[in-house]
Amino acid sequence: MKAALGYVLIACWASALLGGMWLYSRTQLSEFDPALQLNSAAAEPGFDERVVEALIAAGATPGSVIHFARRQNCFCETLTQPHRQQLLSALAGFSAITLDPDNIAFLSAFLSHTPAVAVIDRQRRLRYLGPYAQGYGCMTGRTFVEAIISSVTTRYNPAAVVNSNATGCFCQR
Template sequence: MKFKWLPVLLIIWTAGLLLAVLYAASNKAKYFDPQNVLHQSALSLSFDTVFVEALSQYNSELTGSVIHFQRSDCFCQTVAQSHINSVEKLAENHQFNNVTVTLDEPGILKSLVPSVPAVAVIDKFGKLNYFGPYSSGMFCTEGDGLVEPFIGKDQSAKTGATVISQSKGCYCNLNSA
């Protein structure tokens, strides 16, 4: 008789554990640009130029590059690593260079990048085409990718860059108070 309740207790325990994990995960999701600094900066007509000039301090040849922003102590970097790897492969397949920038030290670029992991695409003409998170969602998976459409041979930022600042997911905020 006592084993009749074992499957029921196991189902209740599993459901409770699943709810606890989902609750914890939902509390960990953060906004990519929590203080709207990037959002406000991107409204400026000169943002694209300022951003590329700040990037050129780290690497002088950015034409046709995908720039991967990271911080060494960011757990979300680990969570998103398979997606980051797939973006790097896609960039290589379209003859883009992959450049990694680690934002551990203060600087102009760190003030422009609100969170990591983040990515920027500089087209074949040296123009900023995309800047923002790799994806949205808690686990930053490939299916939720935001950057992939901007990596292509004939992609060009004709009307200015697409800057995604209003996204929620697993991000390490760099400028949080």
């Protein structure tokens, strides 16, 4: 009888612990583009060219991987470090730059969450704009690094890959 009661108490404790962890982890997830601002902007004609112009005016050069981060201390920024390293090693010869989207008027209107990345090829074309990954902590979910590399290294399509549909660890303004 005492053993059965012990097992029931352990099961209740484990259930409460797992439930608490699940509830806590749900608060760590946010949408990358919750108001669909980036999604809407990307549908406008000339969007890619305006993004490239704004990034070059902010200091990027053709052949750049631009990491977007805000000046705030946000743990999600540190989680992208492996993704950034993987991307830069795969895109040898591309320069790396970090920009705060709030300092770029055109981008601040629709890039509300970071960390994010943009890639401009050597012909001044936007190849990718969006998050590095999605999922809990941007580590256990799906990484977009291989898709980013593919979008940069394959034949250019008429428009960039703009990924606004992701849920993960993102910092908001």
